[in-house]
Each structure stands twice: as structure tokens, then as C-alpha cells.
Amino acid sequence: MATIQRRSGRDGDVTYRVQIRLKGYPPETASFQRLTDAKEWAAKTETAIRAGRHFGQSKRRTFNDLADEYQVHAKNIKCLGHWRKIFGNDLLDKITPSRINKERDKLLSEATSRFATPATGNPELDAKRQRSLRTGSTVNRYLAALSSCLSYGVRMEWIERNPCERVTKPKEGEGRVRFLTDEERPRLLDACLPHPDLYLAVVLALTTGARQAEIMTLRWHQIDFKRQVITLDKTKNGDKRALALVGEAFTLLQERAKVRNLKDDRIFPPTKYAKKAQYLDLRAQWEGALKKADIKDFHWHDLRHTAASYLAMSGVSLVEIAKVLGHRTMQMVARYSHLSEGHIVATGEKLAARLGVGK
Secondary structure, eight states: OEEEEEEEOTTSOEEEEEEEOOTTSOOEEEEESSHHHHHHHHHHHHHHHHHTOOOGGGGTOBHHHHHHHHGGGOSOHHHHHHHHHHHTTSBGGGOOHHHHHHHHHHHHHSEEEEESSOOOSOHHHHHTOOEEEOOHHHHHHHHHHHHHHHHHHHHTTSOSSOGGGGSOOOOOOOOOOOOOOTTHHHHHHHHHTTSHHHHHHHHHHHHHOOOHHHHHTOBGGGEETTTTEEEESSOTTSOOEEEEOOHHHHHHHHHHHHTOOTTOOBSSOOOTTOTTOSSOOOHHHHHHHHHHHTOOSOOTTHHHHHHHHHHHHTTOOHHHHHHHHTOSSGGGTGGGGGGGHHHHHHHHHHHHHHHTOOO
16 A cells, blocks of 8 residues: 655755555655656556566665576676676666666777787787787677576566667677698697697597586596596586597596596696696696697687587588587587588488489
8 A cells, every 4th residue: 555745845845755565565665746746656556566567676686686696597607797796786777778788898898818919939029919809709698697697687576677688799700710730730749749638638629529628627427438428517508418538538548547646536637736726727738739839820729629620521410510519509510511511512412312313
């Protein structure tokens, strides 16, 4: 039920304070300069509350309140943490599309830790290299984390509509496809060979197509030598995935299992000097191997592209490649389609022959 109180200020101004109290719902209050506005708001709000359409929670709950509730469901904790810093103590009704647009543009304009150009080997020139800006795809991951959190707020009836629905996403590039050539591959493997940890990690990356973090955080309980399978329980998209353990990767892991540390379940444990690290840091050895092999413009993630590219060139379908890489959509593997054109022609010839219209 709504009550309206008439109040007079020191300067003679009159305001009307409305308070709505309904059993089972938190009280709602508002002030107006005109009595007609106060009565109209009271009638509409009371009707909306009874019908379950009133979202007064957005005026009482902060983004941190919502993030705390959503945290257990979040797939990208890092990006969610970024939005906590931006909107943390702000009330939910203050998070508008225009504010999100400004933060989106800010993310796009900020430099990352990566360099825009490869190292030249000249200390003076390399010291002047510029950092690259965030890509549209990276910013979209930040927006996706925010949108998912706010959508959870809609389901909890804390907000009426997700403001991210009215935010334009940055355009994403076609994606980088850099893979090792037949000449580069043996050079890189030879350069990695003196470093057993690096060599194993690179062989695993090339034969499984797994991400760097997925490989470096592997633990022994994930390895099934009998079935020759590696099980990834936690992946980037949250899905469980199995990797084939074959060839030299299988042999190397078997040998390592014989001398493993029974007190540490990690396959790539950090050195004793890096106690807080989750896994072994191979950055220096990796960069040294690339330099020794004389391979330019190549990143660790390109090992994943190499695995996918070789699968495509071997006639494996894009659907199967997506399954190996752990992609939910075909858009991510479409970049390899041109590498499988020969297989497409061969498949077409088989179809024509089966129909009786072949050569």
C-alpha cells in the first residue's frame, strides 16, 4: 500500500514523498514536486511490483553484489575482475550502454605487453619498439564477460534489461594463420632438443593442438597411457576435452613418468626458485630456440595453428579440426578452409563417381 507525505522545505518548496509497502517485497520510496506525479508513480510502481515487473533492486544493488553472486558461474575470472575495478561500487542502474561504450573504446586504445613488430636483434632498435594495441577479439572477450554477468542479473530480476545488448562490438580480424613450413619444423625441433622440457612441450603442442596453458598445467592424473588419451577437465570455453597421445609425445611422457616426483603431480613443475609459479617458465629457452632455428614472426600459439593447418592439409574435415582444437563454432576454424581445398576436390570426385557421372 502506498502512502504520500507532504513536506515543506525551509525555502517554502513543497515535495511529496511516496512510500510503498507490500508484504513480501522491500519498501520503495521516491519524492516528487507535484502531487499528481506522486500518485501516478505510486499507482504504476505498485502495479509493477504485484506483476513482478519492478526492478527496484538495481537502485540498491552494486555491481560487486551481482559479481559476487555470479562468480561461481563465471568462465573468465580475469575479465570479470576488470569490470569489478570499473563498476565495482556503482549501483546497477548506473551501468548504462554509454558508459560501457566508453570503457570499450578505452580498452581498444590501451597498449598490451606484446610488441607490434618482431625483434630485430639490435638492442637500440628493439628498445624503441612500440607495444601493440588490444585487438577487437580481445575486447569482445571482456564485453562477453560483462554481458554474461549482467544477464545473470536479469535472471535474478535485479535489472530489467542487459545494457550490453545496446553496445556495438568491435570488428574482429580474420585471424592469424602462421604455421611451420616443412623446412622450419625440423629446424625448430632440433633447436629445442637440448632442452627436454621445452622439447616435450613443443611436441605435445604440435601433436595435440592444445593451448600453451593447457599443456603447461598438465598433471599426471590427466594422462591415460593405456588408452593413449590426455583429458582436459578445464579448458578456455569450459568444456571437457580429450587429446590424442601419440608418437614421440607418448614415448617422452612414458620416460618422464618413470622419474617423476611423487610429491608433485605437475608434469612441468616450476623451479625451486619460482615457488609462486603454477608451472615451469620456458620463455627464455623458447626464444633462444627460435633464434637458433632462424624462425621469424612465430609465437607459441602458432604451434596450435601448425597442428590445425597440417590436419587440414591432411584431409581432415573442419568439423573434426574444431573438435580437436576445442572450438564451439566453425567460425574459428574457417581460416583453415583454403588449406583443405585439395581434399574437397577429392571428395567431390568420389561423389561424382558414386553417382555415375565421374570421368
